[in-house]
Amino acid sequence: xxxxxxxxxxxxxxxxxxxxxxxxxxxxxxxxxATYLLFVLIGxxxxxxxxxxxxLGAVQLAVYAGGIMVLFVFAILxxxxxxxxxxxxxxxxxxxxxxxxxxxxxxLTYALxxxxxxxGASLSQCLAAEEPITMKMIGTAFTGTNRMxxxxxxxxxxxxxxACIIGGVVVARKR
Amino acid sequence: MDLSILWYxxxxxxxxxxxxxxxxxxxxxxxxxxxxxxILNSADLNFVIFNRFLFPGSMEGMVFTLFAIAIAAAETxxxxxxxxxxxxxxxxxxxxxxxxxxx
Numbered sequence: 001x002x003x004x005x006x007x008x009x010x011x012x013x014x015x016x017x018x019x020x021x022x023x024x025x026x027x028x029x030x031x032x033x034a035t036y037l038l039f040v041l042i043g044x045x046x047x048x049x050x051x052x053x054x055x056l057g058a059v060q061l062a063v064y065a066g067g068i069m070v071l072f073v074f075a076i077l078x079x080x081x082x083x084x085x086x087x088x089x090x091x092x093x094x095x096x097x098x099x100x101x102x103x104x105x106x107x108l109t110y111a112l113x114x115x116x117x118x119x120g121a122s123l124s125q126c127l128a129a130e131e132p133i134t135m136k137m138i139g140t141a142f143t144g145t146n147r148m149x150x151x152x153x154x155x156x157x158x159x160x161x162x163a164c165i166i167g168g169v170v171v172a173r174k175r
Numbered sequence: 176m177d178l179s180i181l182w183y184x185x186x187x188x189x190x191x192x193x194x195x196x197x198x199x200x201x202x203x204x205x206x207x208x209x210x211x212x213x214i215l216n217s218a219d220l221n222f223v224i225f226n227r228f229l230f231p232g233s234m235e236g237m238v239f240t241l242f243a244i245a246i247a248a249a250e251t252x253x254x255x256x257x258x259x260x261x262x263x264x265x266x267x268x269x270x271x272x273x274x275x276x277x278x
Contacts, residue, residue, distance in 0.1 A: 002178045010178055014186045021190045021213055025197030030206060037209050040190065044220050047183065051227045053237050060219075063244050068212070068251050075205055075255045079262045097199035101192040108188045112181065121228060122177035129231045141238055150238055157245050164249035172256040 002124050009050060017043040030080055034072045041065045052127050055138055180228040187224065190217040202269050204258045208251065215247050 017040055024036035041064045048057035142154050190213055197210030219240045226236025258268070267273055 002176070007176060007178060010182065014182075017186045018189050021193040024213065025193050025201070025206075025210055030203060033206060033209050037212060040213065041216060044216055047186075047220060048223060051183075051223060053223060053227075056223065056237050056240060059241060059244060063248050064212075064216075068248055071252060071255050072205065072209065075259060078259060079205070079268055093200045097196040100199050101196040104195050105188060105192045108191070112184060112188075122179055123227075126228055126231045133234055133237070137234070141234065148233070148235065150242075153242055157242060160246065160249055164252055167253055168256045171253070171260055 002122055006050065006123065009046070013043045013046045013050075016040075030076050031073070034069065034076060037072070038065055038069050041069070051123070052132065055133070055135065180224060183224045183228075184221070187217045187220045190214075190220070202271060204261075204268055204270050204273070205255075207270060208254055208258070212247070212251070215243070219243050 020036045020039040020043070024033050024040060027033050027036065041060065045057045045060040045065065048054075048060055141149055143149070143151055145151050194210045194213030194217065197213065198207060201207050201210060222236040222240045222243070226234065230236070261273055262268055265273065
């Protein structure tokens, strides 16, 4: 049995995610789409907090909601007039998109209904089953080379970020 | 009432479907990138949910999501740099009209 506060928080965040992700792909103003995307990302961060991954929620807020959204807003304001509206969609595009989305939902629903792994454990049982994840555990997982430790991908990500910085400078510089 | 795994997977499925719809219908390149972020975010959410409900006691889903967030940040930064560069050279954001990258 989960606490009432958890259930209420779940419903508020779930409805917000559904509504805002729908509006993010339907609105004609680009800046509003970016703002709705920001709300969806914050909603997922709240889900991470609720599921007991505090560090992951903080990373989601800092990197996605903080960093990527600023990039989006800068890019939109650099290339668009804020009052300009996008042209309405062509009908066959809209039908194709609805068919693709519907197919995706149908496949995922079928997979969920037939998945043998589904168990009926509730959130409070799962949270009680393990000790909370500490920063020490995360640090050991990222800086070791044994089983379930990830030093090599961690270093690969740092090289990737360096390549990203250099690539961004090279692509965006004035000639 | 219990919050089981299905309750958390449903918003993730709807987020994914909205992302696919936007990816197919949108014409503006930044709007397509926004839809792509929705799809990526639903995948991240799924990693974490399966980790919490099916394998409590390990944290591999969380580690994968951390890597996915880092890579998504790099990918978005490069994509936006390319989009602004295209806009500077041909003055157009519509994906259907940008079939030539140079001149």
